[in-house]
Amino acid sequence: xxxxxxxxxxxxxxxxxxxxxxxxxxxxxxxxxxxxxxxxxxxxxxxxxxxxxxxxxxxxxxxxxxxxxxxxxxxxxxxxxxxxxxxxxxxxxxxxxxxxxxxxxxxxxxxxxxxxxxxxxxxxxxxxxxxxxxxxxxxxxxxxxxxxxxxxxxxxxxxxxxxxxxxxxxxxxxxxxxxxxxxxxxxxxxxxxxxxxxxxxxxxxxxxxxxxxxxxxxxxxxxxxxxxxxxxxxxxxxxxxxxxxxxxxxxxxxxxxxx
Ligand SMILES: Cc1cc2nc3c(=O)[nH]c(=O)nc-3n(C[C@H](O)[C@H](O)[C@H](O)COP(=O)(O)OP(=O)(O)OC[C@H]3O[C@@H](n4cnc5c(N)ncnc54)[C@H](O)[C@@H]3O)c2cc1C
Ligand code: FES
Numbered sequence: 398x399x400x401x402x403x404x405x406x407x408x409x410x411x412x413x414x415x416x417x418x419x420x421x422x423x424x425x426x427x428x429x430x431x432x433x434x435x436x437x438x439x440x441x442x443x444x445x446x447x448x449x450x451x452x453x454x455x456x457x458x459x460x461x462x463x464x465x466x467x468x469x470x471x472x473x474x475x476x477x478x479x480x481x482x483x484x485x486x487x488x489x490x491x492x493x494x495x496x497x498x499x500x501x502x503x504x505x506x507x508x509x510x511x512x513x514x515x516x517x518x519x520x521x522x523x524x525x526x527x528x529x530x531x532x533x534x535x536x537x538x539x540x541x542x543x544x545x546x547x548x549x550x551x552x553x554x555x556x557x558x559x560x561x562x563x564x565x566x567x568x569x570x571x572x573x574x575x576x577x578x579x580x581x582x583x584x585x586x587x588x589x590x591x592x593x594x595x596x597x598x599x600x601x602x603x604x605x606x607x608x609x610x611x612x613x614x615x616x617x618x619x620x621x622x623x624x625x626x627x628x629x630x631x632x633x634x635x636x637x638x639x640x641x642x643x644x645x646x647x648x649x650x651x652x653x654x655x656x
Pocket of ligand 1 (some may be wrong): 431432440442443445446448449458460461462464465466467487498502505506602604605606607629647648
């Protein structure tokens with residue numbers, strides 16, 4: 398199970414000029430919020446959340462930023478890559494009304510979570526924040542599911558002008574949500590955590606990963622919580638005790654990097 402399966406890519410889609418989806422056949426069950434380790438031979442193996450979930454077909458959606466994601470970006474239908482997983486826990490989705498807040502590529506893993514909430518007949522509000530209009534994706538997909546969608550951009554090129562946390566503050570004070578679920582830059586999620594007092598809260602954390610299934614200890618946060626195994630999704634009770642949350646992460650060598 399912990400060896401990569403080498404698979405043929407069945408389809409790729411350009412979501413923006415720098416963001417791409419890769420679809421592949423992978424019939425395992427998976428919960429939104431779980432992730433795969435994607436192996437690009439001779440380059441790297443990196444964690445990627447599931448962004449599309451169908452019985453047989455799964456997808457990942459990513460932004461090209463470094464060696465591995467640039468190499469992935471060049472792959473096309475028929476090319477091969479390695480996939481192992483799924484790993485991690487995923488979101489626990491329940492209640493009558495949920496606020497999803499996605500920052501940047503966080504919408505990649507929020508989208509299948511929204512789909513699951515809608516299938517459970519939960520009223521769903523979705524906020525997507527991006528730097529500018531050209532970095533937005535999956536808005537039509539979210540609308541198609543029947544969720545109420547609000548967009549913010551830092552420069553005001555689409556939707557609300559400002560941070561998605563400002564938009565979230567307004568929604569939280571005017572509505573009653575049973576859950577706030579989020580994925581995005583950690584400082585954004587920390588701010589949202591502070592705004593969501595007395596609401597059930599879950600955030601998906603990103604930490605440098607090597608094994609992806611709890612063996613190497615590379616991704617530990619707080620007092621020995623492995624993001625790949627106990628996370629990547631943590632609830633408000635756990636987050637309260639993770640002193641690293643919104644403060645620092647570690648690089649591949651274990652050195653602290655402040656947010
Ligand atoms: C659980 C999880 C799910 C993720 N899901 C997505 C997703 O759905 N879409 C998406 O675009 N990105 C996702 N990421 C981030 C993605 O893994 C990194 O962007 C990718 O590893 C960058 O690799 P690179 O070689 O292109 O860039 P590099 O230049 O090597 O690194 C750029 C940044 O990515 C981080 N990174 C590099 N290697 C790893 C690694 N092995 N583990 C964790 N972080 C790493 C670095 O710390 C650095 O901050 C996820 C990360 C985690 C931990
Ligand atoms: S990546 Fe190895 S323990 Fe989490």
